[in-house]
Amino acid sequence: MPAPLEFFFDFSSPYxxxxxxxxxxxxxxxxxxxxxxxxxxxxxxxxxxxxPLVEVPxxxxxxxxxxxxxxxxxxxxxxxxxxxPVGTVTAARALLxxxxxxxxxxxxxxxxxxxxxxxxxxxxxEPAVVGQIATELGIDGAALLAGAQEPAIKDRLKKQVDExxxxxxxxxxFVFVDQEPFWGHDRLDxxxxxxxxxxx
Amino acid sequence: MPAPLEFFFDFSSPYxxxxxxxxxxxxxxxxxxxxxxxxxxxxxxxxxxxxPLVEVPxxxxxxxxxxxxxxxxxxxxxxxxxxxPVGTVTAARALLxxxxxxxxxxxxxxxxxxxxxxxxxxxxxEPAVVGQIATELGIDGAALLAGAQEPAIKDRLKKQVDExxxxxxxxxxFVFVDQEPFWGHDRLDxxxxxxxxxxx
Numbered sequence: 001m002p003a004p005l006e007f008f009f010d011f012s013s014p015y016x017x018x019x020x021x022x023x024x025x026x027x028x029x030x031x032x033x034x035x036x037x038x039x040x041x042x043x044x045x046x047x048x049x050x051x052p053l054v055e056v057p058x059x060x061x062x063x064x065x066x067x068x069x070x071x072x073x074x075x076x077x078x079x080x081x082x083x084x085p086v087g088t089v090t091a092a093r094a095l096l097x098x099x100x101x102x103x104x105x106x107x108x109x110x111x112x113x114x115x116x117x118x119x120x121x122x123x124x125x126e127p128a129v130v131g132q133i134a135t136e137l138g139i140d141g142a143a144l145l146a147g148a149q150e151p152a153i154k155d156r157l158k159k160q161v162d163e164x165x166x167x168x169x170x171x172x173x174f175v176f177v178d179q180e181p182f183w184g185h186d187r188l189d190x191x192x193x194x195x196x197x198x199x200x
Numbered sequence: 201m202p203a204p205l206e207f208f209f210d211f212s213s214p215y216x217x218x219x220x221x222x223x224x225x226x227x228x229x230x231x232x233x234x235x236x237x238x239x240x241x242x243x244x245x246x247x248x249x250x251x252p253l254v255e256v257p258x259x260x261x262x263x264x265x266x267x268x269x270x271x272x273x274x275x276x277x278x279x280x281x282x283x284x285p286v287g288t289v290t291a292a293r294a295l296l297x298x299x300x301x302x303x304x305x306x307x308x309x310x311x312x313x314x315x316x317x318x319x320x321x322x323x324x325x326e327p328a329v330v331g332q333i334a335t336e337l338g339i340d341g342a343a344l345l346a347g348a349q350e351p352a353i354k355d356r357l358k359k360q361v362d363e364x365x366x367x368x369x370x371x372x373x374f375v376f377v378d379q380e381p382f383w384g385h386d387r388l389d390x391x392x393x394x395x396x397x398x399x400x
Contacts, residue, residue, distance in 0.1 A: 048257050057248050058370045062383060072400055073390050170258045183262060186386040190273050200272055 004033040005191070006176040008169050010041040011088035011124060014067040014078070016173040017114040019185035021076045023175070024107075026188060030195035036099075036110045038092035038157070039164045041172055048170045052085055070185065077119040086117070086125025089157070090148055094130055096156050097147035098139070105137050112137055204233040205391070206376040208369050210241040211288035211324060214267040214278070216373040217314040219385035221276045223375070224307075226388060230395035236299075236310045238292035238357070239364045241372055248370045252285055270385065277319040286317070286325025289357070290348055294330055296356050297347035298339070305337050312337055 005027050009016035020036075027034050045051065054060040064080060071078030091113050098106045116122040116133050123129055127148075131141035147153060164174070168181060175182045177194050193200050205227050209216035220236075227234050245251065254260040264280060271278030291313050298306040316322040316333050323329055327348075331341035347353060364374070368381060375382045377394050393400050 048259050049251075050256070050259070051249075056250070056370075058365075058368055059248050059250070062368060062370065062381060065381070066383070069390065069400075073393065165258075168258055168262060170256075170262065181262060181265070183266070184386070186384070190269065193273065200269075 002032055003178060004035040006037055007034050008037045008039050008164050008174040008176075009172045010039060011091040011113055011117065012085040013041060013172040014080075014118060015070075015185040017078075017118045018067075018070055018074055018076055019173045019175075019188060020110065020114055022074060022185075022188055023191070026192050026195065030192075032195060034107075036095065036107065037160060037164070038088070038095050039161045039169065039172070040089060040092060040157070043161045044165055044170050044172075047165055050170065054084065074185075077115070079119060079121055081117050081121050081123075083123065083125070086123060088125065090127045090130050090145070091124050093148035093153050093157050094134065094144050096160070097144060097150070097153050100153070100156070101147075103139070105139055108137055109134065109139070202232055203378060204235040206237055207234050208237045208239050208364050208374040208376075209372045210239060211291040211313055211317065212285040213241060213372040214280075214318060215270075215385040217278075217318045218267075218270055218274055218276055219373045219375075219388060220310065220314055222274060222385075222388055223391070226392050226395070230392075232395060234307075236295065236307065237360060237364070238288070238295050239361045239369065239372070240289060240292060240357070243361045244365055244370050244372075247365055250370065254284065274385075277315070279319060279321060281317050281321050281323075283323065283325070286323060288325065290327045290330050290345070291324050293348035293353045293357050294334065294344050296360070297344060297350070297353050300353070300356070301347075303339070305339055308337055309334065309339070 005023065007020070007023065009020065024034050053063045067080060068078060095106060095109060098109055112133050113124055113130065116129070117124040127145055131145045134144045135141035171183055173185060175191060177191055180194055180199070182191050205223065207220070207223065209220065224234050253263045267280060268278060295306060295309060298309055312333050313324055313330065316329070317324040327345055331345045334344045335341035371383055373385060375387070375391060377391055380394055380399070382391050
């Protein structure tokens with residue numbers, strides 16, 4: 001069984017959302033799965049000195065336009081959320097807790113949280129909203145939020161962020177295919193070819 | 201006659217080189233031409249506070265890998281040049297001088313200078329190299345270098361940089377299709393669709 005694609009992302013990253021809606025179909029076509037690995041982009045930005053995209057003068061304005069146009073281009077429902085960005089530590093820890101429990105709802109949780117924020121305008125920065133989304137998936141929301149507060153889970157997220165930075169992750173989405181790094185939703189065509197040929 | 205695509209670029213930008221090798225075929229398919237508009241990226245970076253890509257920690261290393269992989273992906277000859285980046289004010293002014301004279305060799309000059317740097321490792325930061333490349337195209341290299349020093353040409357480049365910044369150009373390549381902005385060589389598929397449908 002070939003290794004899954006490693007998909008490092010932040011729940012508050014628009015391009016992560018766009019790629020999350022497309023990557024599984026490509027992975028599946030090549031007999032692969034996708035391992036979703038939540039991180040906190042703020043920590044990565046400290047390493048590079050980068051700022052959140054929409055806060056960069058001029059480039060930020062273009063980016064908002066590009067989020068929406070790229071969503072239309074790929075046929076993905078998108079509405080720029082406010083507030084933006086939001087803190088995603090609860091959502092990230094909740095996902096790690098689900099994954100740690102071997103929950104079959106881990107991947108549906110990823111998609112539902114991202115869609116809640118980027119298509120439905122729900123504020124996923126609020127723990128109560130994360131819990132509510134989980135409940136809608138048939139997950140025990142209270143147990144999830146409690147689990148997200150466990151020291152072992154907090155530690156796991158911190159380690160995952162550190163690992164990502166150590167492996168060169170500086171933005172999101174950031175995908176590794178058998179150690180080959182691809183940054184950005186706009187590298188999906190290259191990922192597809194890499195999966196096809198092993199390398200190119 | 202529909203308006204040409206406006207292609208803002210810096211002669212020292214790898215992604216500008218990659219897109220320059222691909223965009224004319226797409227434009228032509230939709231009955232369009234490409235107007236090459238040289239700028240100096242350093243001036244644009246001052247507005248956004250951005251640094252040259254390869255100077256950004258971590259991201260710079262990825263970028264070098266991505267230049268080469270993206271070139272292979274698109275079937276474009278590429279060899280990371282040294283020194284990199286180089287000053288491109290002479291090349292930019294030379295192009296403006298050719299364009300101002302209505303030279304039919306303006307577009308071939310763009311391609312030959314970019315290929316000289318990114319495929320052949322010639323240092324296009326040196327005026328003598330720019331003159332030599334022009335000579336190889338059958339242009340009078342000495343006249344070109346003299347023309348590039350004319351106050352009117354210097355002023356034209358300055359105005360073009362200012363215009364680009366005023367229109368939101370913060371990086372390169374930056375293409376306008378009927379005022380719609382597209383940043384990056386990886387927006388060619390969106391440019392193609394925009395040309396097809398007017399908008400999407």
